[in-house]
Amino acid sequence: MNVPSIGLGTYRLKGQVLIDSVHNALELGYRAFDTAQIYDNEADLGQALAAGKVAREDLFLTTKIWISNFHHDALIASLRESLRKLGTDHVDLALIHWPSPNDEVPMREYLGALAEARQLGLTKAIGVSNFTIDLTRQAIDILGAQAIATNQIEVHPYLQNRALIAYLRAQGIHVTAFMSLAYGAVLKDPVIQAIADKHGATTAQVALAWALQQGYAVIPSSTRRENLASNxxxxxxxxxxxxxxxxxxxxxxxxxxxxxxxxxxxD
Known part of the structure; x- marks a missing residue:
């Protein structure tokens, strides 16, 4: 499965703020949307997408399983609940949001449950998020590299994560970059600004283009229509x-x- 190169992230967005952002994003042409159980906004996203009148087959929905739902039965039940909130019978991509702290739940259990969720048709593809080289290696031993659609990790000009990304590339695992703008810190960087001025672009566009040109998917968020369009x-x-x-x-x-x-x- 190919993960769309750009989508709308929804971290920290809730209620009408999220609904308005999604409405604008759909009008502008966004078709990929990233959420998570811990964001507490799946129902808001589902409501916004239903009102948007874009056919489900034209959307790419990602959600992430929270660490409290890692035991086998809880994981599958929680994903079913996510689907109910999102108003769909499947997501396109379900990720493990963070590895289980201190291996409280064995990786084999929660990755096995995630693979089962895919077999049940609850998600088309599965993957991980915030996995290090060693954790990704363990995941590959359990699932096989070909089953891991992406590792969603923090990547931006101030955190380029080179060792992990080199390992992922060697295994054929796609990278999804989150926090691409480092909460806006990179937007004020003089080097980024100079490059933006050279191209007649914005600093956000430069930071995103830097990631996109390396083959990463990006999921920036914004509540402003002009920024959504610019991104x-x-x-x-x-x-x-x-x-x-x-x-x-x-x-x-x-x-x-x-x-x-x-x-x-x-790493």
Whole structure:
């Protein structure tokens, strides 16, 4: 399965704010939407998509299973509940949101349940999120690399995650980048700004194009229609080798998503 190159992330969006964002995104041409059980917005997203009148087969929906739902029966039941909230009989991609902290639930159990959910038709594809090299290696031993549609990880110019991405590429596992703008920090970077000025682009478009040109999928979020439209244009922005080399120098291992007690030991 091919993961769409750009979609709308919904982290921290709820209620009417999310509904309005999705409404604008659909009108502008977005067809991929990323949510998670812990975001507590699946029902809002489902409502917005139903009102949007875009055929289900033209949408690509991703949700992520939360760590409290990792035991076999709980995982499948929780995914069914996610589908009910989303107003669909399947998602296109179901991910393990974070590895089980301290291996509280064995990986074989929750990945086995996720594979079973796919066999049941609850999701078309499965994958992982926030998995390190070692955790991905374990997942491959359980599922096979070909079964893992993506590893959704934090990637932006300040955290380029090179070792993990090199490993994923060697295994043929697609990368989905989240936090592509590092909560807006990279938008103020003078190097990014200079590249944006050179191309007549925005700094957000440059940061997204940098990821897209390396083959990553991106899922930026925005509540403003003009930003949603602008982000889509990153697909057509072509950075040159000098631009990419300059951005490569910005890597400083600056991680934004690192929840205490949940995050693994990073590479």
């Amino acid at each position: 889509l244009k990153a697909v057509a922005l072509q950075l040159d080798a000098a631009d990419m080399a300059q951005i490569a120098t910005l890597d400083r291992g600056e991680r934004v998503a690192n929840p205490q007690g949940i995050a693994p030991h990073w």
